[in-house]
Amino acid sequence: MIKFILxxxxxxxxxxxxxxxMTFFMCRLAPGGPFDDDKQVTAExxxxxxxxxxxxxxxxxxxxxYLINLPNLQxxxxxxxxxxDIISQKFPVxxxxxxxxxxxxxxxGIMFGVIASLRPNSYIDxxxxxxxxxxxxLPTFVMGPILIYIFSLKLKWLxxxxxxxxxxxxxxxxxxxxxxxTLGLFYAAYISRLTRGGMLDILTQDxxxxxxxxxxxxxxxxxxxxxxxxxxxxxxxxxxxxxxxxAGSFVIETIFNxxxxxxxxxxxAFNRDYTLVLGVVMFYATLIIVLNLIVxxxxxxxNPKLKFES
Amino acid sequence: MITRxxxxxxxxxxxxxxxxxxxxxxxxxxxxxxxxxxxxxxxxDPHVVTGVPEHHIIAAxxxxxxxxxxxxxxxxxxxxxxxxxxxxxxxxxxxxRENAKWSNGDTLTANDFAESxxxxxxxxxxxxxxxxxxxxxxxxxxxxxxLKDFSKVGVKAINDRTLQINLNAPTPYFLSLxxxxxxxxxxxxxxxxxxxxxxxxxxxxxxxNFVSNGPFTLKSWKLGRKLVVEKSSTYxxxxxxxxxxxxxxxxxxxxxxxNAFRAGQLHNIYNLHIDKVATYKKEHADELxxxxxxxxxxxxxxxxxxxxxxxxxxxxxxxxxxxxxxxKNVTKGEQxxxxxxxxxxxxxxxxxxxxxxxxxxxxxxxxxxxxxxxEGFPSLELLYNTTEGHRIIAEAIQxxxxxxxxxxxxxxxxxxxVYLDRxxxxxxxxxxxxxxxxxxxxxxxLDMWTSWSQQNQTGxxxxxxxxxxxxAAITKDPNARLEVFQEAEEILMDQLPIIPIYIxxxxxxxxxxxxxWHANVLDHHPWKHIDLDLSLLKK
Numbered sequence: 001m002i003k004f005i006l007x008x009x010x011x012x013x014x015x016x017x018x019x020x021x022m023t024f025f026m027c028r029l030a031p032g033g034p035f036d037d038d039k040q041v042t043a044e045x046x047x048x049x050x051x052x053x054x055x056x057x058x059x060x061x062x063x064x065x066y067l068i069n070l071p072n073l074q075x076x077x078x079x080x081x082x083x084x085d086i087i088s089q090k091f092p093v094x095x096x097x098x099x100x101x102x103x104x105x106x107x108x109g110i111m112f113g114v115i116a117s118l119r120p121n122s123y124i125d126x127x128x129x130x131x132x133x134x135x136x137x138l139p140t141f142v143m144g145p146i147l148i149y150i151f152s153l154k155l156k157w158l159x160x161x162x163x164x165x166x167x168x169x170x171x172x173x174x175x176x177x178x179x180x181x182t183l184g185l186f187y188a189a190y191i192s193r194l195t196r197g198g199m200l201d202i203l204t205q206d207x208x209x210x211x212x213x214x215x216x217x218x219x220x221x222x223x224x225x226x227x228x229x230x231x232x233x234x235x236x237x238x239x240x241x242x243x244x245x246x247a248g249s250f251v252i253e254t255i256f257n258x259x260x261x262x263x264x265x266x267x268x269a270f271n272r273d274y275t276l277v278l279g280v281v282m283f284y285a286t287l288i289i290v291l292n293l294i295v296x297x298x299x300x301x302x303n304p305k306l307k308f309e310s
Numbered sequence: 311m312i313t314r315x316x317x318x319x320x321x322x323x324x325x326x327x328x329x330x331x332x333x334x335x336x337x338x339x340x341x342x343x344x345x346x347x348x349x350x351x352x353x354x355d356p357h358v359v360t361g362v363p364e365h366h367i368i369a370a371x372x373x374x375x376x377x378x379x380x381x382x383x384x385x386x387x388x389x390x391x392x393x394x395x396x397x398x399x400x401x402x403x404x405x406x407r408e409n410a411k412w413s414n415g416d417t418l419t420a421n422d423f424a425e426s427x428x429x430x431x432x433x434x435x436x437x438x439x440x441x442x443x444x445x446x447x448x449x450x451x452x453x454x455x456x457l458k459d460f461s462k463v464g465v466k467a468i469n470d471r472t473l474q475i476n477l478n479a480p481t482p483y484f485l486s487l488x489x490x491x492x493x494x495x496x497x498x499x500x501x502x503x504x505x506x507x508x509x510x511x512x513x514x515x516x517x518x519n520f521v522s523n524g525p526f527t528l529k530s531w532k533l534g535r536k537l538v539v540e541k542s543s544t545y546x547x548x549x550x551x552x553x554x555x556x557x558x559x560x561x562x563x564x565x566x567x568x569n570a571f572r573a574g575q576l577h578n579i580y581n582l583h584i585d586k587v588a589t590y591k592k593e594h595a596d597e598l599x600x601x602x603x604x605x606x607x608x609x610x611x612x613x614x615x616x617x618x619x620x621x622x623x624x625x626x627x628x629x630x631x632x633x634x635x636x637x638k639n640v641t642k643g644e645q646x647x648x649x650x651x652x653x654x655x656x657x658x659x660x661x662x663x664x665x666x667x668x669x670x671x672x673x674x675x676x677x678x679x680x681x682x683x684x685e686g687f688p689s690l691e692l693l694y695n696t697t698e699g700h701r702i703i704a705e706a707i708q709x710x711x712x713x714x715x716x717x718x719x720x721x722x723x724x725x726x727x728v729y730l731d732r733x734x735x736x737x738x739x740x741x742x743x744x745x746x747x748x749x750x751x752x753x754x755x756l757d758m759w760t761s762w763s764q765q766n767q768t769g770x771x772x773x774x775x776x777x778x779x780x781x782a783a784i785t786k787d788p789n790a791r792l793e794v795f796q797e798a799e800e801i802l803m804d805q806l807p808i809i810p811i812y813i814x815x816x817x818x819x820x821x822x823x824x825x826x827w828h829a830n831v832l833d834h835h836p837w838k839h840i841d842l843d844l845s846l847l848k849k
Contacts (some may be wrong), residue, residue, distance in 0.1 A: 032727025037360060038744070040734060040764040041438050044454055048436035052509060079511025080353050081533065089533050145565070152573045160573035161566055163535070257561045257570070259534030272727050 005293065012289045016282065023281045024063050027274050034076035034272045066278055073275040077268070083279035087261065090248070091283070093163060094260035097179055097253075098246030104184025105191055105245075110234070112188070113195020114222070117230070120200060128192060135189025144182045144255040151178060161257040179256040183249055187241060191234055199230035228302055235302065239295035243288040340554040341842045343824065345578045346567055350534055350560035354520070356491035357430040357437050358510040362746075362833075365491060367558055370539050370837040371522040372494040375404050375423065375473070376485050380839040381828045383750070385485035389418060389495070389523065389546075390473070399480025399786055406471045411544040412497050413520075413527040420467035426495040428460050434508035442492040442748065445484060447476040479784040482791065483657060483751035489834070490749060497521035525551045525838035534560060545838075552826075552841040571819060577842075579819040584642050584699070587817060597819040600644045601829035604653050605746040605814040606755065607645070607703075609692070613807050614769040615739050617688050622679040624806040627740075628665060629672040630714040631707055637812050640706045641699070645812040651802060652755040652795075653813045653831065659752040659792050663800040669714045676715055684716030691720045694742035695729040703811070704742065733767050741767075744814070750832060752795045753782065759802055770807030823847045 035041070035049050050056045053076060054065065066073065071084030078086070112128035119125055152160035158174050165173030202208060203226055211225045248262025261280060268276040300306045347366040353359050356368050377388035390404035410418035427446070430437045431453040444450040447464030451457035464476030477484060487493065498507075500521045506512030513519060520528045525548065526539035537558045541551050559576065561567045564583040570576040582590065582598070590598040611618040618624055633647030646654075650661035673683070681687045692708070694700040704721050711717050719740075724732065733741050745765070747754040757763060760779050761771035778798040785791040802808075816833055823846035826839045 030727070032731040035438075036727050036730040036734070037438065038730065039360060039438065040767065042454075042764055044433065045436045045438060045440070048433055052434070052436060074511050078350070078352055078533075079358065080355070080513065080515050081511070086533065145569075148569050148573075152569065156573070159575060160569035161561065161575060162570070254563050255566060257559070257563070257566050259532070263534070270726060 001297070005297075008293050008296075012286075015289065016285055019285045020067060020278065020282055021063070023278050024066060024274075025059075027269070027272065027277050028059065030272065032272055034274060036272070066275065070275065070279055070282065073279075075268075075273055075276045077271045077273045077276070083275050086264065086276060087279055087283055090259060090261040090264065091246075093258060094248030094253075094262055095246040097163075097176070097183065097258060097260060098242070098248070100176060100180035101183035101187065102242060102245055104180055105187035106234075107188075108184070109188040109191025110195050110231070112192035113234075114199060114227070114230075116192065116196045117199035117203065125196075129196065132189040132192040135185050136193070138186075140182050140186050140249070140251045141255060143185060144178070144252065147178050147182055148255075163256070163258040163260075175256075179252050179258055182255075183245070183252050187245070190237065190241075194233045194237055195230060198233040199226060202226050202229040205229070232299065232303055235295055235298055239292045240288060243284065243291045247284050247287055341552065341844065342555045342557060343553050343840060343842055344557045344559065344576050346559040346561040346570075346576055346580050348560070348580050349562050351537060351558075353511060354515050354528070354531075354537075355506070355510065356494045356496060357426075357435065357439075359491070360438050363558075363560070366835075367537060367539070368491045368494065369834065370524060370526040370556055371520075371528060372491065372496075372524040373545075374488050374491075374494045375406075376488045378489050378834055378836050380826055380836050381830075383486070383489075383830050383832060383834055385489065388488075389423075393485075399482075400477045402475045402477070402484065403468075404473045404475070406473060407546055408471065409546045410523065411546065412523050413542055413544050414497070414500075415544060416497070416499075416521075417470075418495065418523050419470040420473035421470070422495045422498060423473050424465050424467045425498045427463070427465050427493075429496065429498070429501065429507055430492055431460075431463070432508055435510070437492070439490075439492045442487065442490050445477050445479070445481045445487065447478055480786045481783075482788050483749055483753065486657075486749045486751065495523060497523075526556060529555070536560065547838065551838045553837070556837060568819075571821075577821040577824055582817045582819050584817070587642060590819065594819065596822050599816070599818050599820055599829060601816050601833075602646065602653070602831055603746070603814040603816045603833060604656065604750065604831040605744060606648065606651055606653060607744050607811045607814055608651065609707075609809040609811065610733070610738075610741045610743050610768045611807050611809070612736055612739050612741070612769055614736065617679075617690065618739055620679050621805060622675040623681075624809075625665070626672040626675040626679070626715060627711065628806050628809045629668050629675070631710050631809070631811070632667060633812060636703065636706055640702050641812065643815050643817045645815050648810045648813050649803075650799065651808065651810050652752045652799060653747070656747065656755075656831070657751045657792075658788075659795060661799045661803075662796050663803040665803050665806070672715060676717075681717070687715075687717040689720065690717070690739055691722050692740045692742070693722050693724060693729060693732060693738040695726045696723040700742050736767065736769060740809075743808075746814075747832070752792070752799075753779075756782075756795055756798050756802070759807065766807075768807040770805065772801060772805060775801045775805075821847070 035046060054062060071082065073083050075081050075083060075086060112132060116125045116128045148160050151158045158178055162175040164170050165175060208221060208226055211221045248260040250262040250266050252258065253260045253262045264276060264280050268280060347363040349363050351364045351367050352361060354364060354367055354371065356372060373388045375388055375390040376385040379386050389406055389410045391407040393402055393404045395402055406418065406420050412418055427443060429435060430440050431443060431449055433453060433455045440453045448457055448462050452460060452463050466474045468474055500519060501507055501514050504512040504514040504519060506514045517528050517531050522528065525542055525545045527542045529538040529540045531537040538555060540555045541553065542548060545551065561570060564581050567576065567579045568583065568586065571579045611624050613619050637645040637647050649664040649667065652659060652661050654660040676684065692704055694704050701723060708719055708721060711719060732738050745755065745758065757779050758765035760766065760776050775798055778794050782791050782794040785794055820827060823843045825841040825843055827835055
């Protein structure tokens with residue numbers, strides 16, 4: 001297993017290098033630059049700006065500088081912040097939102113999925129399944145405003161925007177509920193479909209019949225035998241999903257005005273903030289690779305048919 | 311198991327609410343204004359920023375030689391308690407008040423201003439807005455590197471409390487100009503300490519390092535969240551400051567601003583979405599504000615490219631737009647349809663030059679140019695940056711040209727930076743644009759069409775026009791000067807390198823508890839005068 005992990009880690013180096021090179025050069029090929037503004041500046045000012053931000057050096061030199069020193073480089077758009085500053089301040093927010101959403105998604109998704117799979121094609125299947133279908137069809141930018149309308153504007157139970165309450169430092173604040181719920185419900189819908197499918201497949205397997213024949217109680221069959229195999233599709237889905245969840249959601253962060261990393265993925269590209277684009281992309285790429293590795297390990301642990309031989 | 315964990319988490323979250331509410335109740339005694347000015351501020355260094363959100367924040371933190379009257383913005387004493395103007399209008403001598411202090415307790419001296427002007431003009435800093443100081447003698451040469459010796463620039467600290475500024479020409483709007491943040495002082499010792507004299511983003515603007523001289527000081531600045539300023543005790547006029555704190559939230563999305571406002575989390579909506587205006591007029595008239603803004607919405611022609619190199623075609627296109635219908639049915643924000651470029655009433659100037667909207671005349675001109683009834687009209691593309699608001703205007707105009715002139719144009723939307731790049735490279739035929747005045751004077755709208763201006767970007771140049779703008783700069787008599795601008799705008803409206811469309815309005819909402827907030831064309835609101843009626847907040 002250690003050999004497997006080491007090999008996977010070694011494999012990531014060229015992948016990350018490729019991602020970095022593609023991001024860097026694609027950014028540079030895009031028209032416009034970080035200093036373009038609706039007020040045009042003179043050629044002299046532009047030249048000085050390029051000098052200040054090392055844009056006057058040859059591209060390969062810049063690329064090398066970016067690679068070795070990325071976290072300490074200034075953002076072009078927010079010059080008083082470094083790439084490391086921005087990611088380290090914003091990622092914890094996105095990660096917390098993602099974590100809360102994931103808890104909701106897994107909790108509701110697995111519960112609904114299992115319930116639906118117990119009596120397929122009966123009303124206790126139809127109700128959770130159609131709820132899940134609605135969840136998938138309703139995008140977060142529709143669900144978010146609906147929840148805000150009901151819980152913030154009409155009932156006045158929860159804040160409409162923000163993160164971390166009055167001064168932004170509260171560990172769990174009421175303003176975290178709506179965004180986590182919006183994001184979580186969307187994923188819950190997927191997870192419940194996947195769980196239902198996985199469970200239906202497993203429940204007809206021989207070993208489940210054996211377990212039942214052995215006299216194991218129904219909850220024990222469900223929790224110990226069926227769920228372990230039934231959740232495999234969910235686990236392979238969770239790898240990239242978790243990366244996406246904790247790296248931030250542009251839509252949720254914009255609707256609820258949450259200072260997470262998701263907005264920077266989109267905005268840094270629009271701003272031609274060369275350093276920040278590379279920073280967030282590399283960060284996300286690493287995250288995905290690590291989570292996929294974890295998922296692979298988990299799958300082998302849960303599925304006796306798989307072994308650590310790639 | 312997992313469900314149990316999530317239930318436990320939810321209850322933890324709910325438990326967190328109560329402590330949060332307690333906190334906000336205890337802070338009710340303080341007057342805290344919670345507003346948004348749109349996007350996250352890029353920085354708060356007055357010498358490097360260019361944006362509007364930054365302006366609002368810097369205006370709370372820093373004060374220049376003069377300040378603004380809260381009602382009509384006329385210059386009132388700021389750091390300078392009084393000033394004298396020489397006979398020829400070119401030399402201003404400011405008397406700095408004795409009790410002007412920095413937030414760290416240092417005394418603010420005339421030399422601080424001279425050093426600050428030097429910093430913004432330093433070529434290596436590459437301040438995009440340094441040109442705002444070019445009315446000062448030698449400033450332009452110093453900033454372009456032609457002049458190395460700063461003592462030759464027209465600013466001199468005669469003693470600690472006397473500052474003399476020499477101008478190139480009598481500049482009637484000079485005192486208003488001083489209210490632009492480029493003229494604000496920075497605490498040079500702090501800037502130097504963090505190596506920021508020739509570099510942006512050096513760390514001197516971090517809350518723990520920042521030193522300023524305005525009615526408020528920087529308390530905290532959380533990225534993407536909010537920037538908090540608190541009442542300064544060292545400010546010379548701190549007894550006039552009414553608010554204890556201002557929280558500037560960075561919220562870009564209009565609907566999010568509105569949700570926060572409706573839920574009582576914010577005291578303003580910086581930009582009210584156009585679809586909401588009708589509802590607010592009906593249900594929240596006491597909160598809705600629609601005020602003229604010192605900004606012009608227009609299209610640029612590329613006069614070097616066919617077919618818009620022909621002035622008859624430019625005229626025909628300009629005349630064949632029904633602007634009244636456009637602002638009434640499309641933009642819906644009570645904008646003023648404009649058949650001129652400079653917003654009216656700026657420093658006593660209302661453009662005399664106006665073209666007529668006349669479809670018959672437009673058709674005649676088009677025929678004269680060789681395209682009777684639009685036949686054989688070459689392909690024409692209108693470039694705009696991707697935004698819903700610009701799209702619907704472009705579509706309406708496309709339709710009007712089709713109906714009135716029988717010509718087809720294509721619409722091309724591009725992402726912001728691509729659009730800017732194409733406009734700068736003159737890679738367009740017609741391009742959407744907007745211009746917000748930097749100071750209340752026609753000069754800020756008319757000098758951009760000179761042949762040397764970076765903002766021109768139409769390829770249009772007229773020696774007579776250039777000469778008039780030069781003449782206005784040295785004309786001392788205010789009325790004669792405005793007359794020169796009238797002549798210049800007449801040329802502009804005759805040659806039409808641009809299509810004026812409308813004068814912007816600011817459409818926003820403000821909580822009735824916010825007091826002393828006066829609408830004005832610059833949308834400046836001197837923060838020390840703003841007050842909050844706490845009794846109105848509670849309802």
